[in-house]
Amino acid sequence: MKFYITTPIYYVNSEPHIGSAYTTIVADIIARYKRFMGYDVFFLTGTDEHGQKVLQAAQQAGKDPQEFCDELAEKFKQLWKELKITNDYFIRTTDEMHMKTVQEFVAKMKENGDVYKGIYKGWYCVPCETFWNEDEVIKEGEERFCPECKRPVKWVEEENYFFRLSKYRDPLLKYYEEHPDFVEPDFRRNEMLKILEGGLKDLSITRTTFKWGVPMKDDPEHVIYVWVDALINYISAIGYGWNDEMFNKWWPADLHLIGKEINRFHSIIWPAMLMSVGLPLPKKVFAHGWLTVNGQKISKSLGNAIDPRFFVKRYGNDVVRYYLIRDIMFGKDGDFSEERLVHRLNSDLANDYGNLLHRITAMIKKYFNGRLPSPSAQEGLDSWLKERFFETKDAYHELMDSYRLTEALDKIWEFIADVNKYFNDTKPWILGKEGNMERLGTVLYNSLEAVFKVALMTLPVMPDTSKEVFRRVSFEEKPSKEHLENWGVLKSGSTVIHGEPLFRKIDAKDFKKVVETVSVEQNVITIDDFSKVDLRIAKVLEAEKVPNSRKLLRLIIDLGTEKRQIVAGIAEHYKPEELVGKLIVVVANLKPAKLMGIESQGMLLAAKSGDTLRLLTVDGEITPGAKVS
Structure with missing residues (x-):
């Protein structure tokens, strides 16, 4: 079984921040889950390095565009490494292999009669690298603004090549009808259907006013539109045009994971391009919502384009990953709040999960000399706990397979509440005092096995925490779905380590210091900056x-x-x-x-x-x- 997952490739006009990290972390969680389930996974991410916006950013920095892109791409690579992202490949649109693939792809579209030369007259948004018609832009007196980013657009009038996007309106509508799960969530699919039903206009796919891009194969005065260039990365990275065996193994993509603002490109333009050259369409496009910080759009000028490494250093990588998935409903807009992160850390992780493990291992150390006892005769509460686990496990798989990640974590934490209830209702501390070692051994075994199952289910989200749990229960095998399917995987008599709590709580005094530090670090400038x-x-x-x-x-x-x-x-x-x-x-x-x-x-x-x-x-x-x- 294969699974090919992609993130959008990120613009290198500015440094990565918590917003771009969110998408990549989500993709990493899905990729880790699929590997856990036995899939052969290819996980792709990378950087989008062409276009007028990148060129302008390089000029403002006083650097050669390639030098500028090299520096920023390296920062993205380094960040993903520090966030322990498990991507299999990192593509750059300035890669020679990619640029050749783009040229051949567009040439094939042209050969098939889907590309023609004409004069483009319309509005162009440089920040979004997007063309807009007069009926699409926001009008305010004589001013025109981008409907996406709300910034001013400029009038462009130049000779361009056009893609016959209008030709694919009916084929796309038919495909949407036959594949109702092609675009998710469903309200994003409905947005795309509304666009399709309103009709499509042909798309300008080249520029002649600047040279920072991929030149047309047979007309190098024309630079291929950055979005056409960028979309082709999903096939250039896996061998299209240069490694048929690799390409045939991985394509079509199983999941394009994107932000909602680029849904139109991925769910309408990209499928039409693939239809033009005769390639199958990706199986699913999932357009998640925007991430804001404390209610504000992420922006360097607002000082909230925060480097996620700050939070990772302060709270831990697993805590940040858990918070992003648990507190922000995947698929919808969400807000990153440090206060809520700390609440989740203290409540969900330290109290519910970490304290449960701490109590169990403390009693095993006290009453069984740090060795996992053997379970004996089962009673009603034992059967109830197992039933709750199997119900949770089945729901977990269903939710993870349908990318309902937040709901999957909700379900796991319901089970953690069940384990806490089981532990409290069986009263192992009384069993120990009474000397009922047989019953105590059963309760402690079942409790630790349940926590082990939690570690297996949370492995894609909190890999380091799960590995620590595995170490403490002496589980040395490579974790896989088989260990989740059956009860009783832990071996009686194995060493159980009672160590420090899995998570350290943050008190109010420490939290104030964290907030102040974030504020200061994000807004520090030098006297040289100010003197300009x-x-x-x-x-x-x-x-x-x-x-x-x-x-x-x-x-x-x-x-x-x-x-x-x-x-x-x-x-x-x-x-x-x-x-x-x-x-x-x-x-x-x-x-x-x-x-x-x-x-x-x-x-x-x-x-x-x-x-x-x-x-x-x-x-x-x-x-x-x-x-x-």
Whole structure:
């Protein structure tokens, strides 16, 4: 049995953070589970290194694009290594093998009559690397914004090659009808069906305004659209066009694991591309929700694009993995909260799971000299515990096989509650005092066997913790599904180690220190960083609303040696007449930008809390143009 699982390949325009780690950790958990179940697994991840967004990020960093990509790709590789991700291959779209495969794939689409040359006129979002039609963008006066990221789009008009995406609307609808589980969760599938039912337009698949990408095989002036390039990684990595035996073994993919924002590319464009060249479609696309941090979208500017290694170092890799799956319903949007992580650590892991093992092994050490006793005659509670285990085990497999990971952990923790109940109801401490060693041995054996089963079921999620449990119960075999199928795997007479608690609780005092440390580490800059920003005092001379905009005001400011024009999105918070005469703080060395066709020659500073926004002003009089230091 084979199982091929992929993550999206991650843009290298910025460093990895807890959001990108979430997807990769989920994929790792599924891959580990499938290996545990006896599957031959190929787990792919990697980096997406072409396109205008990456080029701009490299230019801003003052580096050659390839050098820039090499550095960022290495950071992703290193992070996955430190998070103990078990991927089998790491693909980069700058790999020569991949680039050749992309060229051949697009050439085959062209040979099949699905690629033609035309003129593209429309909107393009550089951050999302996405083309949008006029009826798709958000309109605000004369401004246009990306419907995904809400940032400004720019008008593009150039000669492009187009993919006949419209040709595959009906075949895709038919495929969705025949394969109702192709896209999950079901509400994401319905979103894609709505797009298909509304009709598809042909897709521009090349650019000519920059060169950082894969050139068309027979027309190198055209660079292949980054999304077409990126999607092909799923087959280039496993031998398409260069190793038929390997490709035929692994394709089609069993699971494309992605974030919801790229569902359209994976569930409509990618299947159409595969249909064009005559390849089978992946078995499933699972589009999970977004991860926020403390209710905010992950952003470097907000200081919450946190390196997951910080949490791993503080709480442990297994704790972070457990929290991400247990507290965030897989498939839906979720919020990363350090407070809830600590709660899960203290309650679920330390109290429910770790303390249970600690109590059992302490009694085995005390009454049986650290040797696992033999079970004897079974009573009603013993049978009940076994029945609860087999019910849990069957539900666990069903939930894991259908990628309902959060529910699978919920089910395991229900069983942990059952084991705690069994332990408390059988009262082994009384049995020990009474000298009823036969019954005590049965209770302790069953309790430890139950915890061993928990370790087997949580192995994909918390591998290090499970290995520690295996060590303490002297289980030295390679764990597999066979050990989960039967009761009584642990060998009587084997050594049982009573060690330190599996998990260390975090008290309120320690937690405050953790929060402060995160805040400081994420926002530290050097004096060199600060010196690049030229902050000046400016006096507002004129202010007026920008026509056809509800947010923008145009200000004329006095900077002492010159007058400038600034466009600011503060019209919902200030009337123009309220601003005239104010002394405000502006960034004087910001590159000019156009907003609704009006050039803005700087940026004013303001603070925002909830719906309230206030300008940074000066206490008392000072000469306009004075430097803020």
